[in-house]
Structures are given as structure tokens and as C-alpha cells.
Amino acid sequence: MSNVKTDIDTDDQPTERKPLKFNNVCILLVKLIDDENSRFYLDFSNETEALAAITEMYEQVLRKERPDKNRLLYSLSDLIEFVEEIQEMVLLVYEKTHKGFLAHGKSWIKALILSQAGSC
Secondary structure, three states: OOOOOOOOOOOOOOOOOOOOOOOOOEEEEEEOOOOHHHEEEEEEOOHHHHHHHHHHHHHHHHHHHOOOOOOOOOOHHHHHHHHHHOOEEEEEEEEOOOOEEEEEOHHHHHHHHHHHHHOO
């Protein structure tokens, strides 16, 4: 009988593989620039949290560009332009009726930003 281990285990006992649990309903896929190393993803409970993260990304860029400023001032069109300038951005939203994720590109994300801003 073979004793092949598929997981790293410090106590030499076989480990049981557990299925991944799906806890969140949105996954934001981002590729900042034309470099594979700039890719990352973030997961969220809803679209509002994903939009807050996009806004925070933009604010981080502003802080780096303007380290001497205590207040960040920008318009909604500045945020939309930021989304447009990102190499790739996709928001995967889990749809219960489809029992899977639907991919939404930058145009949909920008429309969602405008919609959320209009409801504030």
C-alpha cells in the first residue's frame, strides 16, 4: 500500500480534503497594468462592498500621487476614469437562479457606480 501524501501535514497523519465552501457572492478580478504580476482578486458579500473596494483602490492611488494632501478631493467622473484606465476589471456576481457566476465588465461596473452614486 502506498503512503503518498497530497497535503503538507506536520504530524504525519493523513489529512482529509475538505470541499471549498462558497461564502461570498461577488469576486472582483483586477489586472492593473499589462503585466501578469499585477493580477489579483478580492471577494465580497455584495456589489456595494465591491464598489467600496474599487473606490478605496482609487483613493490609495491618489494618496500615493499626492502624499502632502490631507484631504482627497475627486469627482465621480474621476473614479469612472480610474476604472476605465485599469487594464482589466471584471466583477463576478453569483446568481442563484443560474447557480453560477455572471461576469460583468467595466461598462457594467461603471454603470453600477453611477447608479449607487445616484441613490445616495
